[in-house]
Amino acid sequence: MKAIVLEEYNKLVYRDVEDPQPAPGEVLIRVKACGICGSDVHGMDGSTGRRQPPIIMGHEASGVVAALGEGARGHGVGERVTFDSTIYCGTCEYCRSGRVNLCEARRVLGVSCPDYRTHGAFAEYVTVPARLLVPLPDGVDFVRAAMAEPLSVAYHAVRRTEAEGRACLVVGAGTIGMLAVLVLRALGAGRIIACDIDGRKRDFALAHGADGAVDSAEPDALARVLALTEGGEGVDAAFDAVGIEPTMNLCIEATRRGGDVVLVGNLAPRALFPLQSVVTRELRVLGSCASAGEYPECLRLIAEKRLDVMPLIGACAPLSEGDRWIQRVKRGELGKVVLIPEGAD
Numbered sequence: 610m611k612a613i614v615l616e617e618y619n620k621l622v623y624r625d626v627e628d629p630q631p632a633p634g635e636v637l638i639r640v641k642a643c644g645i646c647g648s649d650v651h652g653m654d655g656s657t658g659r660r661q662p663p664i665i666m667g668h669e670a671s672g673v674v675a676a677l678g679e680g681a682r683g684h685g686v687g688e689r690v691t692f693d694s695t696i697y698c699g700t701c702e703y704c705r706s707g708r709v710n711l712c713e714a715r716r717v718l719g720v721s722c723p724d725y726r727t728h729g730a731f732a733e734y735v736t737v738p739a740r741l742l743v744p745l746p747d748g749v750d751f752v753r754a755a756m757a758e759p760l761s762v763a764y765h766a767v768r769r770t771e772a773e774g775r776a777c778l779v780v781g782a783g784t785i786g787m788l789a790v791l792v793l794r795a796l797g798a799g800r801i802i803a804c805d806i807d808g809r810k811r812d813f814a815l816a817h818g819a820d821g822a823v824d825s826a827e828p829d830a831l832a833r834v835l836a837l838t839e840g841g842e843g844v845d846a847a848f849d850a851v852g853i854e855p856t857m858n859l860c861i862e863a864t865r866r867g868g869d870v871v872l873v874g875n876l877a878p879r880a881l882f883p884l885q886s887v888v889t890r891e892l893r894v895l896g897s898c899a900s901a902g903e904y905p906e907c908l909r910l911i912a913e914k915r916l917d918v919m920p921l922i923g924a925c926a927p928l929s930e931g932d933r934w935i936q937r938v939k940r941g942e943l944g945k946v947v948l949i950p951e952g953a954d
Contacts (some may be wrong), residue, residue, distance in 0.1 A: 610628050613948075618662065629728070633680045635736045636676065637678070645945070665729050673689055674687060694719070694758050723762075743844060754933045765794050765900040785874070787921060789850060791916040799875075803815070823857060861883055867891055872895065924947075
């Protein structure tokens, strides 16, 4: 089959690789669409250390069941599916309680690190455990279905707190942050404020669900956010979709007493924490990692047209041109790009 292989950092090659074979309990998927994630871009240049060459990246995908491994049940050849990017064991304490994102043996599709190597979906075919498959509802095409993975990350983050009727702040209007805005609006949040240093992203957020937008790079960004809240007291819940010290602090300081701060992005491994602000205002600070079984709900939101992921997609491009499009995403020329294997449309 054809695949894009990260042969060394900053060197992606579209070439023939050995066809994958489903192991017992696995299924073979004919990939129809696979999105380029920011983590793939940072993995390509080696900045994260979680895409160690050689590796086939890609984890935001959808396709058709092509073959079943021994003992794989619950799905049939030809079925339209997407699949969780988190490969979980299904037997540990966390998996048994439904918190599969915290699985003790957690692996991620398309990731190679010191602990494991799992080839992903920038390819014509990929194998995944059958338990990860989620059937596509009628009316949800493969491109939209490929967005279920990042959408589920945003949905999981929003559901870490109560959103309905509450004033919310999203800092970072990239893919996950903008999807969080869409989810907040779909779930009935009150006033939604988006922050980003990029004016184009702020305009996009305002056009797709946000009630207000603030340049987070401005010295008075906090004052501007507070001015958009009732009585200037702050938001009820804030979501940091960036993950650096200034964005975390903005979320904390913009949240009213007794409110919630959800940390989603993690660009920086460490940050100085404003302990006194959190303690004296009794804020609840929550981490949010990946997703935990939210794919069906996300697909339902798409199928029922309660939110539209298509405006976030800057282009659909052939898998064979993946290197060029990943480089364009890295340069910030456009947002989400979905790669389509030849003959998959």
